[in-house]
Amino acid sequence: GAGVSQSPSNKVTEKGKDVELRCDPISGHTALYWYRQSLGQGLEFLIYFQGNSAPDKSGLPSDRFSAERTGGSVSTLTIQRTQQEDSAVYLCASSLVAGKTDTQYFGPGTRLTVL
Amino acid sequence: EDKVVQSPLSLVVHEGDTVTLNCSYEVTNFRSLLWYKQEKKAPTFLFMLTSSGIEKKSGRLSSILDKKELFSILNITATQTGDSAVYLCAVGKSGATNKLIFGTGTLLAVQP
Numbered sequence: 001g002a003g004v005s006q007s008p009s010n011k012v013t014e015k016g017k018d019v020e021l022r023c024d025p026i027s028g029h030t031a032l033y034w035y036r037q038s039l040g041q042g043l044e045f046l047i048y049f050q051g052n053s054a055p056d057k058s059g060l061p062s063d064r065f066s067a068e069r070t071g072g073s074v075s076t077l078t079i080q081r082t083q084q085e086d087s088a089v090y091l092c093a094s095s096l097v098a099g100k101t102d103t104q105y106f107g108p109g110t111r112l113t114v115l
Numbered sequence: 116e117d118k119v120v121q122s123p124l125s126l127v128v129h130e131g132d133t134v135t136l137n138c139s140y141e142v143t144n145f146r147s148l149l150w151y152k153q154e155k156k157a158p159t160f161l162f163m164l165t166s167s168g169i170e171k172k173s174g175r176l177s178s179i180l181d182k183k184e185l186f187s188i189l190n191i192t193a194t195q196t197g198d199s200a201v202y203l204c205a206v207g208k209s210g211a212t213n214k215l216i217f218g219t220g221t222l223l224a225v226q227p
Contacts, residue, residue: 004157031213033213033214033215035215035217040219041219042119042203042217042218042219042220043158043203043205043215043217044217045214045215045216048212048213048214050213056212056214058212059214089156091156091157091158095213103149103160103163104149104160104213104215105160106151106157106158106159107157108155108156108157109156109157111156
């Protein structure tokens, strides 16, 4: 595709439910990142995938958060037992070759609202 | 702790004005500094800077990095209402993880 795509664009859920957010990176990009942007905050790094290497999960805020990347392309971010403080815009980005360029291209994000 | 600070937090100008946005950083293992423009959701890439003193230009936008004083500026000349957005500064670190450390952004509003 032409750019990074994410789905859904908006998600409203009830506290305690699980949610899955999807990211399709730019074709050919080997590195994929998830960030979270809370109201009035800067983007906060969550997790990073590079090829077949073990992901860097150092930014995940709790064990309720997990992510996977299947086939080196599509990624899913899962939040279990959602809490109100999980409400934020979740942004996915991809870059061509991690380590060679830091130019990350972002998707439109998923706005998650936990009631 | 790594830190990226942007100033001002917000700015209101009139069309035609020139603005300067600031970004200072304290980040270990600095590799690069990036500027993004965020209008609705997706930040769009503007510039990546890796070397001090070399200005990058794109139309009315330009940016420069000072690695000695640990800051960067983003200039926008002859501003237009379409420049209204949040401008994000981010620092990329060298090493195995290529995560970006973001500032909180500068909200620019350009009035007609």
